[in-house]
Amino acid sequence: MLQFTKMEGIGNDYVYMDGIHQRVPMDATFISKISDRHFGIGSDGLIVILESEVADFKMRMFNLDGSEGKMCGNGIRCFAKFVYDEHLTKKTTLQIETLSGIKTCELKIENGEVTSVTVDMGKPVTTCREIPVVYDQEEMIDDELVINGIKYRGTAVSMGNPHLVIYRDNLDFNLEKIGPHFEKDPMFPESVNTEFVQVIDEKHLKMRVWERGSGETHACGTGACAVMYASYLNHLCGPEADVELLGGHLQIAYRDGHIFMTGPARTTFRGYIQEEDYR
Numbered sequence: 001m002l003q004f005t006k007m008e009g010i011g012n013d014y015v016y017m018d019g020i021h022q023r024v025p026m027d028a029t030f031i032s033k034i035s036d037r038h039f040g041i042g043s044d045g046l047i048v049i050l051e052s053e054v055a056d057f058k059m060r061m062f063n064l065d066g067s068e069g070k071m072c073g074n075g076i077r078c079f080a081k082f083v084y085d086e087h088l089t090k091k092t093t094l095q096i097e098t099l100s101g102i103k104t105c106e107l108k109i110e111n112g113e114v115t116s117v118t119v120d121m122g123k124p125v126t127t128c129r130e131i132p133v134v135y136d137q138e139e140m141i142d143d144e145l146v147i148n149g150i151k152y153r154g155t156a157v158s159m160g161n162p163h164l165v166i167y168r169d170n171l172d173f174n175l176e177k178i179g180p181h182f183e184k185d186p187m188f189p190e191s192v193n194t195e196f197v198q199v200i201d202e203k204h205l206k207m208r209v210w211e212r213g214s215g216e217t218h219a220c221g222t223g224a225c226a227v228m229y230a231s232y233l234n235h236l237c238g239p240e241a242d243v244e245l246l247g248g249h250l251q252i253a254y255r256d257g258h259i260f261m262t263g264p265a266r267t268t269f270r271g272y273i274q275e276e277d278y279r
């Protein structure tokens with residue numbers, strides 16, 4: 001039997017499994033089958049809680065296609081809530097090891113409940129080589145690019161995972177049709193998470209996202225951070241902004257060279273599965 005907890009961060013929902021006290025399969029077949037919204041638990045992917053040699057815990061995150069993400073903003077908020085709620089720690093300030101380095105999470109506790117989490121998401125990166133983006137300039141900041149024969153203006157940012165930010169007058173368009181072309185374009189050697197942004201005002205940004213490995217999700221925490229920083233670089237917002245996503249709002253701030261993200265984390269249900277049922 002495998003114990004799991006289903007959690008969501010503004011609608012970006014993952015299956016969480018304690019990999020410290022049970023052996024959690026992390027292969028693409030298992031992950032895509034448990035993520036199926038009709039034949040499985042249903043989620044945007046799997047997040048595993050592990051021990052760390054260098055931090056309080058280690059997070060491994062997998063998109064619903066089984067590809068491993070290097071960081072997950074909504075996921076790490078729920079991860080921090082999970083380890084606190086499951087009494088794996090009493091700390092309310094947690095260091096969590098990810099493939100994109102150690103992230104610090106501050107839990108906000110009200111009446112014994114974790115109501116929100118603030119994460120130091122680290123330094124945003126805009127050098128194309130590090131994102132990575134194959135491009136003829138060192139950075140892509142409001143610069144032209146062609147995807148599937150269509151010209152766009154984009155800003156590329158890494159939050160430990162690759163993002164491309166594109167501005168639009170409105171968000172009423174067929175994302176399903178164009179999203180996969182960005183995800184598969186060879187200019188992104190490690191694929192890319194693509195965000196489409198409508199600037200409401202200098203403190204309010206609205207976005208949709210086509211995530212690498214998961215398609216359109218209700219929210220993307222790293223994407224919201226990339227959107228805020230790209231908007232700051234393009235003088236479209238100040239050092240703090242409310243980012244509105246399909247599933248809810250995140251508060252993003254740029255301070256001392258770091259991006260901070262604050263938002264909710266919620267447990268929806270717990271359960272057990274038999275691994276052999278997902279083979």
Ligand SMILES: N[C@H](CCC[C@H](N)C(=O)O)C(=O)O
Nearest residue numbers: 069072073074161220221222
């Ligand atoms: N699809 C992303 C990982 C999940 C990121 C997103 N769900 C978030 O909250 O940051 C990637 O492969 O880079």
